[in-house]
Amino acid sequence: MEFQSRRSSSTMMMGALSTLSPHQFSTLSQVLGSTFHLHRRRRLALLLSPALFSLSLRHLRSLSLHHKSLLIARFHLSTLKHLTLNWDVHVHSGGSAGLLRLRDVDSALLLLLLSEFRHHHPLPLQGLSTSKCRGLLLDYVLGRHMFAVSALGLSTSTTCGVVSSYIHHTARFLDVIGCSDIAIGKTGREVATSVATVVSLPSIKVPARHTDDDNLFECVICKEEMREGREVCKLPCEHLFHWGCVLPWLKKRNTCPYCRFRLPTDDVFGEIERLWGLLVNKSRMSNCQ
Numbered sequence: 264m265e266f267q268s269r270r271s272s273s274t275m276m277m278g279a280l281s282t283l284s285p286h287q288f289s290t291l292s293q294v295l296g297s298t299f300h301l302h303r304r305r306r307l308a309l310l311l312s313p314a315l316f317s318l319s320l321r322h323l324r325s326l327s328l329h330h331k332s333l334l335i336a337r338f339h340l341s342t343l344k345h346l347t348l349n350w351d352v353h354v355h356s357g358g359s360a361g362l363l364r365l366r367d368v369d370s371a372l373l374l375l376l377l378s379e380f381r382h383h384h385p386l387p388l389q390g391l392s393t394s395k396c397r398g399l400l401l402d403y404v405l406g407r408h409m410f411a412v413s414a415l416g417l418s419t420s421t422t423c424g425v426v427s428s429y430i431h432h433t434a435r436f437l438d439v440i441g442c443s444d445i446a447i448g449k450t451g452r453e454v455a456t457s458v459a460t461v462v463s464l465p466s467i468k469v470p471a472r473h474t475d476d477d478n479l480f481e482c483v484i485c486k487e488e489m490r491e492g493r494e495v496c497k498l499p500c501e502h503l504f505h506w507g508c509v510l511p512w513l514k515k516r517n518t519c520p521y522c523r524f525r526l527p528t529d530d531v532f533g534e535i536e537r538l539w540g541l542l543v544n545k546s547r548m549s550n551c552q
């Protein structure tokens with residue numbers, strides 16, 4: 264069952280990627296490649312510096328389970344943004360949910376390394392001194408690196424290797440947070456639209472009617488007509504609303520009241536849901552072609 268859903272989220276991502284042009288695909292793999300490279304270097308720096316290591320470990324241990332899952336979600340969101348860059352009309356007005364400080368990057372890298380180590384190693388790290396713990400993790404990373412160079416070295420140095428390794432890790436993460444529920448909109452959570460997005464929404468004058476479709480000239484929040492020439496708010500999906508109606512709405516939700524189009528949010532999981540929705544749509548389009 265779990266395998267099934269993992270396969271489907273990877274398949275979904277591959278379907279979405281197949282809609283990219285060769286140029287977009289190669290730009291994406293370059294960005295992902297350099298992000299991976301930076302993360303590997305930062306992880307090594309973390310393991311080689313006793314001071315930095317103990318600082319990050321102490322910070323990590325001070326976090327609650329909830330904060331740890333938020334940290335990992337924010338870490339994945341920052342790379343999910345690269346993947347959806349080509350389809351996201353909000354790239355420049357997006358929320359702050361994917362922004363990571365260096366300390367958060369360090370803690371996330373350490374947390375991911377610890378769980379990977381636990382997965383491959385029977386030896387528990389609990390109860391060990393910080394320096395012993397650092398030594399074991401360093402040996403593990405260097406050992407794995409040697410193995411990768413001798414056996415599978417090419418896997419993350421080729422364009423497809425980088426992308427497939429990214430898809431593998433992201434699919435695993437999305438399954439952990441329940442992306443199959445997200446994909447069918449079952450989560451039912453409501454989160455506020457990001458403030459940066461709200462302030463950048465355009466104001467337009469209601470145009471003269473060209474069609475008989477009354478729905479286009481009625482604000483679906485208050486059910487009243489929008490008079491020609493009045494300044495109203497236009498959402499990216501092109502739907503119009505009275506400013507006085509849409510602002511309180513967007514304070515509580517990040518969807519268009521008419522068509523459910525999702526706007527960016529500062530909520531980490533809400534933002535992952537939005538980007539995942541973009542991927543799912545793209546993937547469906549690729550199946551229809």
Ligand SMILES: [Zn+2]
Nearest residue numbers: 482485505508
């Ligand atoms: Zn209204």
Ligand SMILES: [Zn+2]
Nearest residue numbers: 500502519522
């Ligand atoms: Zn809409």
